Amino acid sequence: MSIYTSLGSVSEYVINCTKCGNCQAVCPIFKETLHEVGVARGKISLVEYLLDGKMEMTDGMADRFSLCTTCMACVANCPNAVPSDKIILAARAEAVRKRGMHPIKKVIFKTLKLQRLFDFGMKTGSKFQGLAMKRIEGKHYGARLRFDVGLGKDKVFPNLAAKPFRSQYPTVVKVANPKKRVGFFTGCMINYFYTDMGKAVVDVLTANDVEVIIPPEQGCCGIPASVNGDVASAKALAKRNLKAFEAMGAEALIVSCSSGGTAWKHVYSELLEDEPEFKALADKWAAKTYDINEFLIKVVPFNKEALGPVNRKVTYHDPCHLNRGQGINKEPREILRSIPGVELQEMKDPGRCCGMAGSFSIVHPDLSDKIADKKIADIAGTKTDTVATSCPACRLQLNSGLVNAGLNKDVLHTVQILAESYAQGKKNNSH
């Protein structure tokens, strides 16, 4: 009985909520709407009604349960250690069981539309970009959608890669004397949009004598499905990925996006709880999954000798699912601090959600933008030229917000800045 298969599985969590209201202090949704249903306490009270049989699941309830970025800020701030994110995910899965794909049919619909657009774009290449998206003048800032697919016209998308990341690389990227052989789970955003981020991961790993395996059969992590209660799709994707990596074999699995990390470390085991064979596989891989920052600090300490100077004033945004979800917040900062020339300046509340939350921004684009505005204001309060983060989804959101606010800053993954430093180090040495 997991949170994905039964609402009853969260009843022990629900009863621990004392309605103290502490979650109001940190919930990004509540801060915008000021509606009690936005905050964990409100959604938990709806779950109580469902569990007590005082009300049936309605479309209206399902809508309310969609009001959550799963940022886990409430969980971290709860004096009673109530895992509200789990309760909400369980309620979403229940909504799908009881009401069909509503409310996520909206999401599915829009994502499908978007995916077709991307697939089409992949085939027609740059011609499509001009057709559908309006390039934003300036540096490498991406493009705005020319027509509204329900994402709000204001969201600035990164340019679609000319060639997906996984098609650019061989299955095994070899090094001379490998210290370790690791698998790289790319995730969709790196594959389709942020190939530069994927390249940085490979560059940094190989610079540290780590061989990188990139199984071509890997696919979407399944988080967009699991967080919306589409358990069947999530399971199928989990199995596909487990099989792909199991077939290749590797000593560790590297992820550089926070959803991917969450999926491999926590969600696959929960999803596959009632399928012993896959559950065992999921547990095995969960134990050897590392976020790239984590890996470079804890498993194969990255080589500091070979670093060259990078002149950047950087502020770091903590992705929710890396920071609260996986407890990783010191590692990226440690990496940034050790790069010569990088000056790290903290923004106010670096751990506050950016409002992207994957498909949340598709269902609630306006709310997503409002949450982002707060983040952008915090960034604007620093004297920096670069925003570092460790998640492609956050990168998209932050970049979009910065462009719309007219702020000229690079948004990069920590590992990209590290890759720059290695490149610079190499250049300096060859002189």
Added chain:
Amino acid sequence: MSAKEAISELIKALGKENVLSEREDLITYSYDATAVVPHQEPDVVVMPTKTEDVVEVVKIANRYKMPIYPRGSGTNLSGGAIPVKKGIVLSTQKMNKILELDTDNLVATVQPGVIIQDLNDEATKHGLMYPPDPGTVTTATMGGSVSECSGGLRGLKYGVTKHYIMGMELVLASGEVIKWGGKTVKNVSGYDLTALFTGAEGTLGIITKLLVKLIPAPETRKSLLAVFDDLDKAGNAISDIIRHKVIPATLEIMDKVTIGTVENFTHAGLPIDAEAVLLIEVDGYKEVVEREAPIVEKVCRDNGAVDIRVAQTDEERDLIWFARRNALPSLAQVKPALVLEDATVPRSKIPNVIKEIRKIAEKYNLMIGTYGHAGDGNLHPTIVIDPRDEDEVQRMHQAVDEIFHAAIALEGTLSGEHGIGIGKVRYLPLEFGEAGVDTIRRIKEALDPNYILNPGKMVIREE
């Protein structure tokens, strides 16, 4: 005339975006932070953004004879925000602007929905502070905490909410708007209605604006933790500190049950075999703190403290207050629910009341952790229960009953800071007799003859 018609009038007056009437939303306004009290869904929730909106709501409520329940963040512990007789919940959360920070007169003017911490953050920028700091300082609203007259950790030296309220604007049950008090330190015009409405729990009027006093923030502070193997010794130390003319900003106590539970959950390094610990902080100018801290230390030692830890660094200070802040959360981990009382006695009676509470806990076979603001006599006996265990809930009610009687017998009060609300109404005669209760009722009926404002709280209507 139905609730439905009232709702459409409310929508017309306030706009659709400020009225909630779907059941999925109403459910979430059926409770506040109070444990084991019945919840009730309202007919409608309104979210006014200005005083005129509130006036409109009151007029409509009068026309449709629907009660109004003012609500801030719904964090009170006496059922004050629960719409017990259905009707209209009036949430002030959208009235959340700090209107003015007057640094010449040291007065802030705020709307009722401002969160206490937000005001403090603003005040800090000017080297000022708003001292009342209930445990919910990051969530509770100004309107809610003024209506409960909240206290907090700094009550001993800095007083409680009522000491900082200089004036207010209110909408009365009739729909009339009155303004009382102002920016002047001195003001004796008329009865002191500002005082009357502070702590009125939303039963006399709806606060739409507040003028509050700010004070200079202390320059520095010093914390220490004193361990006692005997309750009386800890009690003597409390009074003796005051006798030495030192008024700490904070003087907290935790009893044995609380110490054990906190240590179990936090491993903050508390002495689990101690009978009581005192957590003390002095603040002010550097010179003052340097004089007062050693006095406090010496007094504790002279009164038999077996161990004293003076925080030398910020980290050590944080560890002391980490332990205190975790009292409630740690007790909450023991069982699903907790009943947090706030019976208060003169500070000299602290050991007596803790011993009484222990006897009561044994008698009813309950786990009660007692901790709280020893300096001002305000204790929080916290009963941990499983609400599914009916027998335990029953025993809890009996224990609460006896705790109230014990507090009154020791010249104390039913509630130091959480308010009367629903649960404690029937105990009021115990504290000030039938004539006292009748006085409250006459005030209520003079201002709100139809019991339209927060009915069922503080005053019970005679049928």
